[in-house]
Amino acid sequence: MIKARPIEEADWQEVWQIIKPVFRAGETYPYPMDITEDEARRNWIDAPSATYVVVDENEDVLGTYYIKPNQPGLGAHVANCGYIVSENARGQGVASEMCKHSQSEAQAQGFTAMQYNLVISTNEGAVRLWQSQGFKIVGTLTGAFKHARLGFVDAYVMYKELAP
């Protein structure tokens, strides 16, 4: 059994150990690969309007996501989220659970749509998962991501209107 809940202060070290290798790898998120813990925390917890973890029955953290307005003011009804699953918890439906949870949270918080700004085209599993959850590729950004192994690759803008 896994469940999503708001992050608590005590979760940060576990969360950092999960997101750090993903940022260091430079294959799915644009943050500088040498991002510091402080800067990561600012991006993952302070800047977003809310951050969540998915935990198992032992309260071990399996994944984490944030939610925030994608634009200020007149664009603030569109949410943006970022999701990361622990390398040790792949294939258990954690990303799927987070995506579903984020959509209902977003709706509860008054968002009417959700946008991913930079889905890396080579991250095929993620693209398929978001599509299975109703997100559409609405735009392709040619060479917009400098993949650590593959060099410049395309990125997608993905978007979904949230039914009221």
Add this chain to the structure above:
Amino acid sequence: MIKARPIEEADWQEVWQIIKPVFRAGETYPYPMDITEDEARRNWIDAPSATYVVVDENEDVLGTYYIKPNQPGLGAHVANCGYIVSENARGQGVASEMCKHSQSEAQAQGFTAMQYNLVISTNEGAVRLWQSQGFKIVGTLTGAFKHARLGFVDAYVMYKELAP
């Protein structure tokens, strides 16, 4: 004769008088319509990597634009710009001059592409102008902008690779 140059401290009040009515109108930029001068300055000058003005032969400011990386780290080779023309200087080619200038500045600064994240679909003159400068609508964000007069309207993601 108009020319673009980097903004100077003495330009701010003139720039603020140009961008303020545009933000107050809520038809083309997502910033809160009641944005304060300090917050506007942070967004237009402090956060971007560079800000420019277009002036006429009397050094009167006719327009202003900023340039910044659209994403951090591995997405920082794609530039983002915002442009505003003074209401008193429409139809003089100021926006076109700024768009051209921004592309050469972006290239000089090492950017290899330029992305506009939220071009309001009802801002037809701007859409046509960016298209005439080689930008393509690569994505449509349904209802992503809450237009002050028209309610929820679509916005476009526009993108152009900058030739080396």
